[in-house]
Amino acid sequence: MASPVMIAAIFALFLASSTLASTDAPFIVAHKKATLNRLKSGAERVSVSIDIYNRGSSTAFDVSLSDDSWPQDTFDVVSGNTSQSWERLDAGGILSHSFELEAKVEGLFYGAPAVVKFRIPTKAAFQEAYSTPILPLDVLADRPPEKKFEWAKRLLARYGSLVSVVSIVVLFVYLVMSPSKSSSAKGSKKRR
Structure with missing residues (x-):
């Protein structure tokens, strides 16, 4: 169940997006999800997907995503990359990126938001946006097997x-x- 703080944060984000969307600039919103998948061998993989939305009224250029919150001593990258770049993200558009990691260490993991950098034609400096954080992951924890049905x-x-x-x-x-x-x-x- 969502906490009142989370609901208030989402409500504030929607208010800010509707206010900023009326200006002539890109407004980047990124949503990060992580799911645990237990393999038959006892290993556990983390599937991470990040969706980047442009809720503004103009195009964002030189869009780059970096998700460096996965320490190499705790996770191995199995497929994909933790970073990606695109030439542009049009107004109203969406970009998606995913990768998979394998856990090496048991414990509770708190992931940081991913960083999205982009360029606006009217400004020389890159702009930054942050994805939503993920809920804590209980990696390689002993869980009773799920019973089907x-x-x-x-x-x-x-x-x-x-x-x-x-x-x-x-x-x-x-x-x-x-x-x-x-x-x-x-x-x-x-x-x-």
Whole structure:
């Protein structure tokens, strides 16, 4: 469940984006996600994806992404790179980048936001934007194995009676509203 601080931060971000989007400049918003994937060999991989949005009204040029928050003594890069660059990001556009890491050390990991640098034609200096931070990752932690269909059982236990009632009502409405084949056949015989 989202904390009140997180909700307030997201609300402030939307207010700022709507205010800044009215100016004639790019407004960069970056969203970073990380998910843990346990392999059968006991190793654990971290899949990281970063989406960069231009919510402004002009193009950002020489866009570069750098995510150096993954220490080399804790993670190995398995696929992709932790940095990427693009020539431009048009207004209303999106860029996506992903990479995968393999964890070497057990423990709780707090990742820092990724840094996005870009150039505005009216300014000589590069501008910086930061991605959203990720939630702490409990890397290589002992977790009980997930039981398949547990979530389905919980949903069925919680909402099963509601689904049954709605299904019966929908079936009843369908039967009342659809003409039966026997009455349409009788009607066609009487007309002859």
